Amino acid sequence: QLVESGGGLVQAGGFLRLSCVASTRTFSRYTLGWFRQAPGKEREFVAAISWNTVITYYADAVKGRFTISRDNNKNTVYLQMNNLKPEDTAVYYCAADQTYGRPATTENEYGYWGQGTQVTVSS
Numbered sequence: 001q002l003v004e005s006g007g008g009l010v011q012a013g014g015f016l017r018l019s020c021v022a023s024t025r026t027f028s029r030y031t032l033g034w035f036r037q038a039p040g041k042e043r044e045f046v047a048a049i050s051w052n053t054v055i056t057y058y059a060d061a062v063k064g065r066f067t068i069s070r071d072n073n074k075n076t077v078y079l080q081m082n083n084l085k086p087e088d089t090a091v092y093y094c095a096a097d098q099t100y101g102r103p104a105t106t107e108n109e110y111g112y113w114g115q116g117t118q119v120t121v122s123s
Helices: none
Strands: 002-005 008-011 016-022 030-037 044-049 056-058 066-071 076-081 090-098 117-122
Touching: 002 090, 016 030, 016 090, 016 117, 030 066, 030 076, 044 066, 044 076, 056 066, 076 090
Parallel strands: 008 117
Antiparallel strands: 002 016, 016 076, 030 044, 030 090, 044 056, 066 076, 090 117
């Protein structure tokens, strides 16, 4: 089970940190990703991190503003979002994929999903 938190309403230029806690004893074996879905749009990739934190990927739209990280001791993955823009408004989902390989950037590679947390950025 994955449970996200940290969403909310923020003004453009502001920041939020999303957290996602996993209820598993094998958290360190999982690649983790963040996706988002804006109203009327398809869910899209945001960021991903490998099991050992060595590899991270970001969507071009968030590169340089968002940072994904994980704490395997706390079974938690984070998404630090800085310099938020109105176009970042979406429901944000964390996802997990049990693999030691490179983190995936497509949602069909992830077998476990959280319920989502709303992020709203006002202009």
